[in-house]
Each structure stands twice: as C-alpha cells, then as structure tokens.
Amino acid sequence: QSVLTQPPSVSAAPGQKVTISCSGSSSNIGNNYVSWYQQLPGTAPKLLIYENNKRPSGIPDRFSGSQSGTSATLGITGLQTGDEADYYCGTWDSSLSAGVFGGGTKLTVL
Amino acid sequence: EVQLVESGGGLVKPGGSLRLSCAASGFTFSDYSMNWVRQAPGKGLEWVSSVSSSSDYIYYADSVKGRFTISRDNAKNSLYLQMNSLRAEDTAVYYCARGGYEPDYWGQGTLVTVSS
Numbered sequence: 001q002s003v004l005t006q007p008p009s010v011s012a013a014p015g016q017k018v019t020i021s022c023s024g025s026s027s028n029i030g031n032n033y034v035s036w037y038q039q040l041p042g043t044a045p046k047l048l049i050y051e052n053n054k055r056p057s058g059i060p061d062r063f064s065g066s067q068s069g070t071s072a073t074l075g076i077t078g079l080q081t082g083d084e085a086d087y088y089c090g091t092w093d094s095s096l097s098a099g100v101f102g103g104g105t106k107l108t109v110l
Numbered sequence: 111e112v113q114l115v116e117s118g119g120g121l122v123k124p125g126g127s128l129r130l131s132c133a134a135s136g137f138t139f140s141d142y143s144m145n146w147v148r149q150a151p152g153k154g155l156e157w158v159s160s161v162s163s164s165s166d167y168i169y170y171a172d173s174v175k176g177r178f179t180i181s182r183d184n185a186k187n188s189l190y191l192q193m194n195s196l197r198a199e200d201t202a203v204y205y206c207a208r209g210g211y212e213p214d215y216w217g218q219g220t221l222v223t224v225s226s
Contacts (some may be wrong), residue, residue, distance in 0.1 A: 002154065032211060033211060035212040035213075039155075043218075045147075045207075047212070047215075050212045050214065056214060086154075088155050090157075090213075098157060098169060099145065099147075099157030099160060099171075100157065101147075101156065101157060102154070104154040
C-alpha cells in the first residue's frame, strides 16, 4: 500500500486533456515539494515536474503540475499516443524520514 | 551529459549478499545527494535509500533498514548499495538516481533476482 494515492489508470482520446491526482497527508505533500515522473515501457523514469509545478528543460508545456493542501495534480494537454506511459508522483515524508511514491497511474491514449 | 550507470545485479539465493554500484559522470558528483529506488517486476517505484553529498545524512526505507547499506566515494564518482540478508521480495530493478527529495536523472537500472 503506497503512502501516496493515485488512480490506477486514466484514459482519454488524442488531443484531449487528462489529469492525474496524487493524494497524501500533511507529513508529505502538505509540507514538501511534489515531483512527477513518466515511465515509458521498458525504460527508466523521467522527471516531468519538480517543486510542484516546474518543468525541467526539454519538457513541453503540455505537462503541468499543481498542488493544493495534501493533494497534487499532473495535467497533460494535447494528448499524443507517445504519452502512453506510467506516471508516478513522489515526495519526501517528514514523519517517516523517507522518500515516498504513489502507486503509479497508467495512461492510455485511446 | 549526465550519465548514471548501475552494475552488480544478478541472481542470488535468499539470505545472500550483493553489492550494487553506480558510476556517475557529466556532473560534479560531490555536489549532489543520491538515491537508490527499486521497482519489482510489474510493480511501482519504491524508494530504498538516500545519502547526502558528503554522507552526513543517510536514510533507509523500513523494508531494507538493517540489511542494506548505502555509501558513496566522491573521489571515484560512485554510489554503492550493499545488500545483505536478501529476500525474495527484494527482487527488482534497482535504479540509481541523482538528487535529494526530487531525483532528476536516473540510470537504466540493474536487475536483482533473489531466488533459490
């Protein structure tokens, strides 16, 4: 059971928008930055969003992040078939003194 | 270009030991905290351990505490994970990842299989 809760799967049509939620608590999302990772099949995770809403160089602005209270959200607009992947949220948990990840969300672009 | 290359994975019997290594290049290794994160077959990401840039701060997941030891050699630009008393549930791809709370670069991983 993951400390952070994500929906197991989401789906949308090409060109549409999708959001992926990540729910935590005051000891993790509520007091620490959230990052988001994309993992394409058979590859290592790739950082998409850091510090809740910042994009590393090279990440298109179709990807966005937000945080409110003890929840965070990843948004993806203009969906492409190449966006089909597993997406993970992650942060630090101050009570556990440990890194924590969500269980992952599989995105299907129909 | 940042590169992280893990090695040392393989097949080991339950109760056995293994030492993973991560060779870093393309950045000043001694400036960054480093992490080990693992992923069991078909499962999600699990954070394993972190070490600060000068090894002052070290953290472990409860699932590996007392069995795994993280270390680094800044002179060799290398990160290590000594894994003892291995269990079947430790079977996973182990990733080395740069950074503290928000790892930004990840290696391609090394597979550890614990089986008799």
